[in-house]
Amino acid sequence: ANANVVIVGGGTGGATAAKYLKLADPSINITLIEKNPSYYTCYMSNEVLSGERTLDSLQFGYDALKKRGITVVQAEVTAIDATARVVKTTAGNFSYDRCIVAPGIDYRYETVAGYSATVAEQIPHAWKAGPQTTLLRSQLEAMPNGGTFVLVAPPNPYRCPPAPYERASQVANYFKKYKPNSKVIILDPKTSFTKQPLFEEAWMKLYGYGSNNALIEWVAGADKGVVSLDAATKSVTTVGGQTLSAGVLNLIPAQKAGALAFTAGLTDASGWCPVGFASFESTLYENIHVIGDACIANPLPKSGFAANSEAKACALAVAALLNGREPGRTSFSNGCYSIVGDGYAMSIVALYRLSADRQIIETIPNSGGTSPIAASDEDHLIDVQYAYSWYNNFTRDVFL
Numbered sequence: 001a002n003a004n005v006v007i008v009g010g011g012t013g014g015a016t017a018a019k020y021l022k023l024a025d026p027s028i029n030i031t032l033i034e035k036n037p038s039y040y041t042c043y044m045s046n047e048v049l050s051g052e053r054t055l056d057s058l059q060f061g062y063d064a065l066k067k068r069g070i071t072v073v074q075a076e077v078t079a080i081d082a083t084a085r086v087v088k089t090t091a092g093n094f095s096y097d098r099c100i101v102a103p104g105i106d107y108r109y110e111t112v113a114g115y116s117a118t119v120a121e122q123i124p125h126a127w128k129a130g131p132q133t134t135l136l137r138s139q140l141e142a143m144p145n146g147g148t149f150v151l152v153a154p155p156n157p158y159r160c161p162p163a164p165y166e167r168a169s170q171v172a173n174y175f176k177k178y179k180p181n182s183k184v185i186i187l188d189p190k191t192s193f194t195k196q197p198l199f200e201e202a203w204m205k206l207y208g209y210g211s212n213n214a215l216i217e218w219v220a221g222a223d224k225g226v227v228s229l230d231a232a233t234k235s236v237t238t239v240g241g242q243t244l245s246a247g248v249l250n251l252i253p254a255q256k257a258g259a260l261a262f263t264a265g266l267t268d269a270s271g272w273c274p275v276g277f278a279s280f281e282s283t284l285y286e287n288i289h290v291i292g293d294a295c296i297a298n299p300l301p302k303s304g305f306a307a308n309s310e311a312k313a314c315a316l317a318v319a320a321l322l323n324g325r326e327p328g329r330t331s332f333s334n335g336c337y338s339i340v341g342d343g344y345a346m347s348i349v350a351l352y353r354l355s356a357d358r359q360i361i362e363t364i365p366n367s368g369g370t371s372p373i374a375a376s377d378e379d380h381l382i383d384v385q386y387a388y389s390w391y392n393n394f395t396r397d398v399f400l
């Protein structure tokens, strides 16, 4: 009989895995289970906040994957029975030979007193693209000129390391044009962040960073972590006892693997899923593979690009294993553009590979890099075009 593979989560990782597994071995029966009827990409969602793009432009459905012969089921996965090899859902049970799990992230609301999933419908994190993205945009539109947007950045590790700083830049760009007396304050428990010299250079050029009239201020340090929230006054209090009120508050909390990873027993004490890198098989349960943000794949970041790269490696490995072959030794890549102003973007690229003993993922020496400091205006402009081109190519690769 043909092998059955059930894929949990039709986001960036899960959709890519479904497509590439079908390409690797068309004889495998693939069932992709996703709770939502369509997917909104987080990538480019910061442009919705500045009004450059609509949420609808980020929406992708599953028709193309269905046409490829993948069974797509809209249902919520409630449990995985690893012994019986059955995925349990709100639309029935699905047996598997191998299961690929890509549930994304969830939030550690308990780290901020006064925050919860319910409060987040009013004080959005907007860290999954969707209704909260639209809500945050409408709050920014309603905020009077002269107001303060407070963005609370999360502690490591979290989904998309540059995204909070890209978001701050996008909102500053909106303020610069429409509400010039307003200000963005980033409250950050970390003392450094990815591409920091490039962001700071851009902020100096575009938003007066470091001056008295700066549109962006970065307030950072361990004592700046947020411990409590008062939703009624839109204020947060830090470890250091400082209270800050916002016109618009965007609290991005600490993160963990998506809830299903916990229900299925796939997480360790870190709150993320340990895997072996030869096939992304869980080290806790056989025949279950975990990819994307939910898995521990350092030094790969938690990004869509990395989730796509992991998904391809996992799909090839699963096809090999189901055909009685050893998985090959794969390489991985990550690339990320940050659009920080009109005609101004910068990028980072890195290449990785499975180590010779297949135990770790290592960065390939002398590969990758970032945009240079003091790049020309033209270079930054070209990076914007590359960013849009990447988005179009990447979403095709995942969903079409």
Ligand code: FAD
Residues within 6 Å of the ligand: 008, 009, 010, 011, 012, 013, 014, 033, 034, 035, 036, 039, 041, 042, 043, 044, 045, 046, 075, 076, 077, 078, 102, 103, 104, 105, 126, 127, 128, 129, 159, 160, 163, 167, 258, 259, 260, 291, 292, 293, 294, 302, 303, 304, 305, 306, 307, 335, 336, 337
């Ligand atoms: P997701 O894409 O979140 O997919 C998880 C899916 O599983 C979801 O569709 C969810 O509905 C489904 N699911 C979860 N639980 C269940 C269940 N129990 N039953 C059924 N379905 C379930 N990455 C980049 O590479 N480049 C960028 O420029 C970039 N920009 C970003 C900007 C922002 C503001 C943010 C927040 C993120 C950005 N990212 C970017 C990161 C990227 O979005 C994630 O890393 C990526 O989506 C991870 O893919 P995933 O498959 O692990 O999770």
